[in-house]
Amino acid sequence: MHNVDIELVEMTLDVMKYAIHRITNESPEMGAPRKEEELKRQAGETITPSGIGGENAFRLFRNVLVKATVPIDHPRHLAFVPAAPTRAAIMFDLVTSASSIHGAYWMEGAGGIFCENEAMRWLVSLTGMPEGAFGVFTSGGTAANLSAIVTAREYWRKNRENQNKKGCIITSVGAHSSIKAMAKVIDADLLLVETDDLMTAEALQEKIDSLDENTMDRVFAVVATGGTTNAGIVDDLNGIAKICKELNLWFHVDAAYGGGALAADSVRHLFDGIEKADSVTIDPHKWLFSPYDCGAIIYRDPELAKAAHSQEGSYLDIFKDPGAQGFNPCDYQIQLTRRLRGLPLWFSLAMHGTDKYKWAVERGIELANLAGELISSRPELELVRPPGLSCVLFRRKGWSADDYKNWTYTNHRDGIALVTPSKWKTKESIETVARFCFINPDTTEEDIQVILDTMK
């Protein structure tokens, strides 16, 4: 299994050929899921005592299984938060795997961690957070949010009076589901400011004023969103920062999706106040063109994260020894053994330069505005609200929730596009609507028109 022989060489060439073809393919086929029984029927037994051979297994993957997946970088994949890793970043993901580097401790991963930290410095600079702020790459936004919330909770519990209290976090209805899920993981209560739209300082203050003394005493953090997943809305970060400062609450900004837009001059002002955050989540695997998986968490004071996350064990003592010292990414988030998942971003940034990143993010915003204009010009369609960052919510007049669902399935089945419905909540109603999220700079006006034509 670990031998180098002719079979391995041939396999490597096959894999490289596939990778080159896939990386350079500008119009990958829009795959679709199939029932597990069907895949089983086509694939047969793949795990057997003597193995089915690399050639067979790879043929199955190439000819059957990969076709039952949706390429995240398809220019007409505009659902959820799609992705469009740069070709350089994907190539370097291969190099990252081939290099077999443990990315937890400087002692083993110094050269690679150095690269990650170079990319991280650029991310931190986008936030405008003060000297000393720094972060690490995580498996995604959920892990980044959890790492930040644990840090905040541990910091709060440093005060002995809080040690036996159940913590409480305030966020808005528009916050991503991972905030709610991660509050559950740490057994904290979650209080919601009732808005899918922008969380203003006034709305937050109103929520705080409505709490009894006992509940308020348990609140340790406020989570604002820097680009809601549904609509690209950026909360009032300056106003929220002010309240957090006055009340001594941890201020976390979840910019997992929207964080890429910090690079875009046209919308940077929307994020004013992010520099006052105690922690910020940004996912390079969303709008900074990294392959999965690559999130990031940045702390105003990384020492607080270290106090919360650094693991102890006799087998780990050597890493704390002065002879092995350096930056240890595992000290600042929940994961110990880790892949150097920031390396593909580093390589792509180093190769292309930050100006190209600015351009590509601006292109997503431009596409959202263009889609807004095209939607407004069609009598059967209507914008629900103006585009937010690269998200567009719109309605097809007269359609029911089922019509939107059928539209999704038909387009997907016909290989036209992956576009899914969402909901828009106001105080008065919850409406099913259509949604686009633009990430891929290769998406064209024609792609948008083709999709809108399917709503006639």
Ligand SMILES: Cc1ncc(COP(=O)(O)O)c(C=O)c1O
């Ligand atoms: C605002 C926001 N936060 C967190 C997440 C979760 O990120 P991940 O899926 O990388 O864990 C998402 C995912 O879309 C998001 O949009």
